[in-house]
Amino acid sequence: MGLLVFTYKTVIDAPIEAVWTFFSTAENLAKITSFPRVTILSNPETLEGNTIQMKLHFAGLYVNWTSKITYVHAPNCFIDQGVKLPFPITEWSHTHSFIENGSRTIMEDIVMFNAHVTSFVMRPILIAMFQGRELAIKQEFK
Template sequence: MGKGIFSYKTIIHAQKDEVWRFFSTAENLAKITSFPKVRITSDPETKKGNHIVMELQFFLFTFHWTAIITAVTDDYFIDEAIKVPFPLIAWKHKHHLHAENGVTVMTDTVEYESIIPSSLLKPFFYGMFQSRKKAIQHYFKNQ
């Protein structure tokens, strides 16, 4: 069984309040995630106690993911999985935003458990967050 913590940092050329507004809805998560394709099927608002229900499209397969927003502050929010797809067992994701020298630094920290070794998951996480980074930076560059 794999267990670990994955962290990824993204520099966004926008004010923190603009970035926070972007992440105030899970609909934007779907927009910036190219693989797997994400579709939100619930209330997408980033507010404490809200359940976010997603469909994840992996080629010909559709998986379901349900998370609850367990904390929201001015600097971060946390989503914790209630229902995760194979091979995950647990997922806790902290999205932390802070202003630094005129940009916003976003740090994603994921605590996870899986039925496969973490060494096999980390490349997937890296690819997913790197793809999101490019999409977020592109979005704010064109605003």
Template structure:
């Protein structure tokens, strides 16, 4: 079983408050994720538990992200619940830091998976690089 940590930094040339507000809305995950296609369903009764449906064309996966910790404009942490195979553990810290005229967003992922570590990291790199491209495009117009 692979156990690892992954970190990815994205520089966004916008004020931290604006960046925080965008990433605090789980629906925006759909806007920044092109593969796999993502559908976010928020339970109004359990605001901190978010249902995520991933569409890989040939198969679909549903899992839950639970916001376990949050500090306004600084960071929030989501942890996976009812994770799909091959994931066994998922903890994702979204950290925001002012830098000059912009914001540095750092994604830190701790995971355990029934998959080789290099495959997990390769998938994370592809996902975050794709998201970075979408984020730059979106924030160009905000």
């Protein structure tokens, strides 16, 4: 299909240090992701070289996902690269960027991926997932 790119921005009412601390563990990824539900099965730390194993829950079905943290530049950015991905995804690289904006933080997610289905199918799934995360993040930093 070719590499596809999806971006999503979230403005968080918290300083960059607090946002970085929150995203320094994949346990909080599980906390803010309701679709699909996520269970972390390994060391959750956002450390360069760390491999994070997850189980994704889809209405009674379970699939495994393994990502490796390939780059960390605290408190501004980290990248996770898909190692073992569920169908239909064949490639996944997710850059998490954090930009200080006064007492707020702008978080930008850039996902580069390849899949066995078109962006017409994947885009609504990613939008739903990131919108759900945005709502949970805003609740977390009230």
